[in-house]
Amino acid sequence: xxxxxxxxxxxxxxxxxxxxxxxxxxxxxxxxxxxxxxxxxxxxxxxxxx
Amino acid sequence: xxxxxxxxxxxxxxxxxxxxxxxxxxxxxxxxxxxxxxxxxxxxxxxxxxxxxxxxxxxxxxxxxxxxxxxxxxxxxxxxxxxxxxxxxxxxxxxxxxxxxxxxxxxxxxxxxxxxxxxxxxxxxxxxxxxxxxxxxxxxxxxxxxxxxxxxxxxxxxxxxxxxxxxxxxxxxxxxxxxxx
Numbered sequence: 001x002x003x004x005x006x007x008x009x010x011x012x013x014x015x016x017x018x019x020x021x022x023x024x025x026x027x028x029x030x031x032x033x034x035x036x037x038x039x040x041x042x043x044x045x046x047x048x049x050x
Numbered sequence: 051x052x053x054x055x056x057x058x059x060x061x062x063x064x065x066x067x068x069x070x071x072x073x074x075x076x077x078x079x080x081x082x083x084x085x086x087x088x089x090x091x092x093x094x095x096x097x098x099x100x101x102x103x104x105x106x107x108x109x110x111x112x113x114x115x116x117x118x119x120x121x122x123x124x125x126x127x128x129x130x131x132x133x134x135x136x137x138x139x140x141x142x143x144x145x146x147x148x149x150x151x152x153x154x155x156x157x158x159x160x161x162x163x164x165x166x167x168x169x170x171x172x173x174x175x176x177x178x179x180x181x182x183x184x185x186x187x188x189x190x191x192x193x194x195x196x197x198x199x200x201x202x203x204x205x206x207x208x209x210x211x212x213x214x215x216x217x218x219x220x221x222x223x224x225x226x227x228x229x230x231x
Contacts, residue, residue: 001214017071021096
């Protein structure tokens, strides 16, 4: 059981990270860099609500 | 949320976030089963961590900090909005839709289905212990004593073993008693 759980965790960790994760961070960065920019803020909010 | 005396700068914080994504997804998948919902959960935890970055103290365990954020968000959302439905082996489509017939894939399928059948606290403890965190960090994430975590892991592993191997065969004596009953 322990080996199977370890393998399960390892497989999940090695799954390729979808692009939308990094896109989310980019949008959060943009929102922080331009707090007055409604588009950047809205994008970040959309991602949080997704 | 308290202010950190020594917060990371944004670039270092972002590097930590990027590095933790695979582990965050693994923990989320263990908690809620469905891969799509797990990725939603992980992304929301990322956004929450970013919003709360000033509360992270440099030099402390970033993985434990963000795992706690994800875990709390999971339970809050599951209990309040029922969005991340607590895993049920009969409804976790991603995990049990196609049953492979042999090999490592079969073992993975069975262990995921077995996990889905466990109470969430046991599932959570079993996944956290595979994450490489220390006992005290796991206990802090799950908000309970270390002894409780160890007990959940012991019971969870026993339940998984029973799920994978089935109940022990009846002994002749027990079978005889059963027939007479």
